[in-house]
Amino acid sequence: MTQPDISLFEAINTQRAIRHFSTEPVSDESIGTILQSAIHAPNGGNTQPWHFLVVRDREAKRRLGEWYLKAWQAAVTDDMRPMQPYRSGADLGNNMADTPVVVLVCQRTSSSPTGSSIFPAVQNLLLAARGLGLGTVLTTLHTAYESEVKAYFGIPDEFETVAMIPIGYPAQGERFGRPRRRPLDEVASYEAWGRGKDE
Amino acid sequence: MTQPDISLFEAINTQRAIRHFSTEPVSDESIGTILQSAIHAPNGGNTQPWHFLVVRDREAKRRLGEWYLKAWQAAVTDDMRPMQPYRSGADLGNNMADTPVVVLVCQRTSSSPTGSSIFPAVQNLLLAARGLGLGTVLTTLHTAYESEVKAYFGIPDEFETVAMIPIGYPAQGERFGRPRRRPLDEVASYEAWGRGKDE
Secondary structure, three states: OOOOOOEHHHHHHHOOOOOOEOOOOOOHHHHHHHHHHHOOOOOHHHOOOEEEEEEOOHHHHHHHHHHHHHHHHHHOOHHHOOOHHHHHHHHHHHOHHHOOEEEEEEEEOOOOOOOOOOHHHHHHHHHHHHHOOOEEOOEOHHHHHHHHHHHHHOOOOOEEEEEEEEEEOEOOOOOOOOOOOOOHHHOEEEOEOOOOOOO | OOOOOOEHHHHHHHOOOOOOEOOOOOOHHHHHHHHHHHOOOOOHHHOOOEEEEEEOOHHHHHHHHHHHHHHHHHHOOHHHOOOHHHHHHHHHHHOHHHOOEEEEEEEEOOOOOOOOOOHHHHHHHHHHHHHOOOEEOOEOHHHHHHHHHHHHHOOOOOEEEEEEEEEEOEOOOOOOOOOOOOOHHHOEEEOEOOOOOOO
């Protein structure tokens, strides 16, 4: 497997949501590398409660886009509509059929509901995609249509879907980069809640 | 910030649980790099529902180890006791006071209970530590003593703890490496549940 040697910290520092994709195909080899990375993630008791459903079929992706869009429209409020991330959300749903690959991440319903054994794998997946130059966005809105999604893909009762991840090379104008975040000292304490590093 | 240029895929492929640590100190700069990496993770609506409590105080770590050990003893069954990971779990609790740093990861209780906005940050934290040569292990057992933990550290009602992560350089005999996993083709489907890549 050829793997470019992007540094860990470059990947972590520049991995952010990409919601517009080029139509450039994504190879099976790339998807394999990404999923292999996902399954290296930690998980409770090495139960590996995950299953990855790789979707390339255009009609299946169109349906996923439709469910996503309906859930998105129900979730946003009127004052959010003019904002860029929310326009991008609508585009994401509308363009899902043209997105090269969509991965549905499933976990055993018997597994921890806290996500401690599945979202580390999701993050490995997103970072590995970034490492290959592929954009992704972590979405969960489709779970509003969980029963429809499960029926469409034949997902058995003992699994649930927890994330839907569109994957593709970033469209022109989209680029990787540092996400906007509050400074670390606002979200970290030392020894006791609210205490700064040097107090 | 000096950062070694470990490749993304080397980090992902060799990050696994380390439960025995050397007493070599872990610098504030390393903890800063690790937490900066954590807060780059995706999260719903950029709400950044996280807070990281960095614990170096010996008595605080001893208490965390005690809670961990009690929860661990309650969780394991007799047939699990002879197995290596379970002996290591006991060691982890018993040695917590000697572990250089323990990070308690907290999230807002108003945030998604699925973990979609917190465990990606946890995985960035684990990978960044790996990138600096630091071992970690993702644990959640202390949550059995959530009210005691919150009272001890003064964690406010609107936050809960979701993970406890001991951090230190691996002890002699511990090493990074590929974790044991089922093969990818057992945990991936293509287009529909249970369908192989080339079907």
